[in-house]
Amino acid sequence: MPVTVQVISFVAAAPARVFDLKLDVDVHAASQHAAGETAATRDGRRQLTLGDEVTFQARHFGIRWRMTSRITAYQRPDEPADAVGSPRTSGRFVDEQVRGPFAMMRHEHLFEADGAGTRMTDRMSFAAPFGPLGAVVARLVLAPHLRRLLTRRAAHLDALVRAGG
Template identity: 60%
Template sequence: MDVPAVIEVVSVIAAAPDRVFHLELDVDVHAESLSGSGETATTSTGHRQLALGDDVTFDARHFGVRWRMTSRITAYEPPHRFVDEQTRGPFRALHHEHRFEDLGDGHTRMTDRMTVSAPLGPLGALVTRVLLAPYLKKLLTQRAAHIKHLAEASAPPSPRSAPGS
C-alpha cells in the first residue's frame, strides 16, 4: 500500500492575507523564488496571476534532470485558501494546499501542505520519503522565504513590527 508523503511548511509574514495570497498565485514570483533550478512557468490563459481552473506548466532542472509538471487550480477561496493539483507530471499524485490565516496586526500565517505519491510502488515510496520529500520541503521553505521577503518589503509597518515595540 502506497502511503503518500506529507510535507508542511508554516511561515508567519508581516503582511495582510490578501497580499500574501496574491503573491503565491503569481507565476513570475514562483519562478523567481526557484531561479536556481531554472524554473519557468507557462499558464493556460497567458495571465501571470492564477485563478480557479487555470493550468500552469512548470519546467525546471532538479537533480540534474529536466522536469515538467502541469497543475490545475482546483480550489480558490481568496484570500484564505487555494489548492493546486498535478494533472501531468512525475508524481502519481500531488496535492498542494495553500492556507492564509489572518493573525491580526497585519500578520498572516501561511501554511503550505503538500501531499505527494510517487510511481513505482514500494521503491517509489522509499525514494519519495528519503530523497524527494526532504528536497520538496527545502523548495517550499525557499519559496516561502521569498514570498515573505516580497510581502514584507511592500507591506505597511504594523504595530507588532514597529521599532521599540
C-alpha cells in the same frame, strides 16, 4: 501511499496580499531561479484563479522536470464570510498535478491572519511512481527536498513583501 510535507511560515502582509502573490506565476518562478524554474499558462495570464492550469519547468537533481497543475479550490481571504459582509481573515487554494513526474500531487495553501501578517501553511501530499521503490525515494529524498523548496518559496515571498514588492 502518499507522503505529506507541511511547512508553516509567517509573511509580513495581509492574507489577501499573500494569497495574490502565491497565485502569481512570475513570483512563483522567481522563488526558484536557482533551479531555472519557468511557469507558463495556456492563456498567458500571470495571476491564477479557479480552474487555471500552469506548467512549470525546473531542474532538480540534475534533471529537467515538467509538471502541469490545476487550481481545484479557491477561496480568497477578503471575500465576504457571512451575510453581514465582513471579510474573512483566512483563505485557501489547492493545486493538483494533472501531468507530471508524481503518481499524484496535491498542494493545499492556507492563509490566516496572524497579528501584523499572515500565517501561511503549505501542505503538500504526493506519491512517487515505481511502487515500493518510489515510496522509499519519496520519504527519504523527495520529502526533504520538497520541504526545503516550500521553505525557500515562503522566505522569498516574505523578502519580496518586506522589500515593498
